[in-house]
Amino acid sequence: MKNPPKAVALISGGLDSMLAAKVVMDQGVHVEGINFFTGFCVEGHTHAIRKHESAKPKRNNALWVAEQLGIKLHIVDVIEPYKQVLLNPTHGYGSNMNPCLDCKSFMVGKALEWTQANGFDFILTGEVIGQRPMSQRADTMPVIQRESGAGDRLLRPLCGKYLPPTLPEREGWIDRDKLLDFTGRSRKPQIALAAKYGFKDYATPAGGCCFLTDETYSRKLVDLWQARGSREYELDDIMLLKVGRHIRPRPHFKLIVGREEGENNFLEGYRKQFVHLQHVSHMGPLVLIDGDPDANDLQLAAEIAARFGQGRDAPLVELEAIDKNGDKHLLRVKPMGAEQIMQEWYV
Amino acid sequence: MSAQQLDARRLLCPMPVIRAQDKVKQLKSGDTLEIICTDPGALNDIPAWCRINGHKVLLTEQIGGEVRIVIEVQ
Ligand code: SF4
Numbered sequence: 001m002k003n004p005p006k007a008v009a010l011i012s013g014g015l016d017s018m019l020a021a022k023v024v025m026d027q028g029v030h031v032e033g034i035n036f037f038t039g040f041c042v043e044g045h046t047h048a049i050r051k052h053e054s055a056k057p058k059r060n061n062a063l064w065v066a067e068q069l070g071i072k073l074h075i076v077d078v079i080e081p082y083k084q085v086l087l088n089p090t091h092g093y094g095s096n097m098n099p100c101l102d103c104k105s106f107m108v109g110k111a112l113e114w115t116q117a118n119g120f121d122f123i124l125t126g127e128v129i130g131q132r133p134m135s136q137r138a139d140t141m142p143v144i145q146r147e148s149g150a151g152d153r154l155l156r157p158l159c160g161k162y163l164p165p166t167l168p169e170r171e172g173w174i175d176r177d178k179l180l181d182f183t184g185r186s187r188k189p190q191i192a193l194a195a196k197y198g199f200k201d202y203a204t205p206a207g208g209c210c211f212l213t214d215e216t217y218s219r220k221l222v223d224l225w226q227a228r229g230s231r232e233y234e235l236d237d238i239m240l241l242k243v244g245r246h247i248r249p250r251p252h253f254k255l256i257v258g259r260e261e262g263e264n265n266f267l268e269g270y271r272k273q274f275v276h277l278q279h280v281s282h283m284g285p286l287v288l289i290d291g292d293p294d295a296n297d298l299q300l301a302a303e304i305a306a307r308f309g310q311g312r313d314a315p316l317v318e319l320e321a322i323d324k325n326g327d328k329h330l331l332r333v334k335p336m337g338a339e340q341i342m343q344e345w346y347v
Numbered sequence: 348m349s350a351q352q353l354d355a356r357r358l359l360c361p362m363p364v365i366r367a368q369d370k371v372k373q374l375k376s377g378d379t380l381e382i383i384c385t386d387p388g389a390l391n392d393i394p395a396w397c398r399i400n401g402h403k404v405l406l407t408e409q410i411g412g413e414v415r416i417v418i419e420v421q
Pocket residue numbers: 098099100101103104135208209210211212213
């Protein structure tokens with residue numbers, strides 16, 4: 001028997017890509033999944049950081065989807081190449097710092113490289129015309145095909161009926177009549193199809209698949225770039241933006257204050273890379289200081305930090321400032337009143 | 348048959364899975380890989396990754412703040 005055609009499915013962890021993969025698998029195509037980690041993905045780690053969310057079972061939705069479908073999943077680290085996408089998107093940003101259209105083309109392009117390296121025939125995505133204002137519109141569908149280089153090797157099974165025939169259809173690997181005709185923002189057709197397939201407990205992310213669609217997160221990212229005078233970033237930088245309260249009382253430094261135990265544990269791992277403040281006389285969260293604080297700045301930072309510890313109403317609180325070499329010095333401060341912490345300091 | 352180690356401490360999911368996946372590519376059937384990480388999410392993700400890719404999980408344990416997972420490449 002002839003080997004079945006092979007497709008790689010972009011698996012985000014959401015329902016649409018899960019359904020798209022299933023529709024194609026049902027046509028006898030061998031499907032494997034690919035998932036790209038940009039550093040901004042909502043998946044997994046945030047649950048690990050924030051303790052109160054850990055009541056929900058921790059799972060990586062892309063892995064979960066692959067397991068439900070019974071397909072392999074390849075997770076690809078694209079942190080480095082993704083920087084160019086985020087920093088210089090040809091098509092600009094969506095409502096926040098999300099460069100969705102460039103991002104989609106980039107991911108499909110990476111998937112194309114993968115198909116070429118692994119002898120696969122085509123790529124499929126869960127895109128639906130009209131689903132997302134920036135990247136999933138009738139006029140952006142051909143843009144992604146063109147800019148990714150995938151051309152007609154890119155199949156969108158959920159809205160394929162509305163799109164020109166692709167290579168897999170012309171080759172007879174895919175029966176066009178069995179493709180779907182979903183459009184618009186309604187989720188009803190997807191939910192109905194999921195029920196038909198018996199998929200339960202799938203993830204329903206609000207907004208997009210990554211933190212760049214989040215307003216608060218985007219603000220913190222822009223603030224970081226402004227403060228540094230450069231848009232360079234490392235994985236640690238963008239991870240830290242997901243954690244804690246960020247308070248910038250002066251342009252050249254900010255405090256990162258853990259909000260609960262899970263975040264404090266996470267911040268603990270960064271002690272050696274940051275000047276930090278530790279409560280001595282009272283219990284209180286670990287506070288990292290991003291920037292180059294001088295002695296006055298440290299005093300101010302300690303007054304703010306004390307506000308978040310159990311000594312907030314005490315006349316005097318002791319904290320230790322620890323520099324990157326591990327040298328400590330003791331600070332005695334009067335905790336700042338809640339009203340003295342300016343609202344605009346919160347990033 | 349070889350026994351390899353992977354230090355994935357301080358990496359957050361899915362990075363430990365990605366590192367394990369890339370390491371497994373260099374190994375042969377019957378080799379074992381011991382992964383040490385600090386993100387408890389790996390306790391769920393690495394076994395899930397093994398199940399879908401057909402590798403065997405020999406051990407998972409959590410000691411203090413660390414997670415230790417030993418897998419056998421199939
Ligand atoms: S939401 Fe994020 S990951 Fe998803 S397409 Fe937009 S930029 Fe890319």
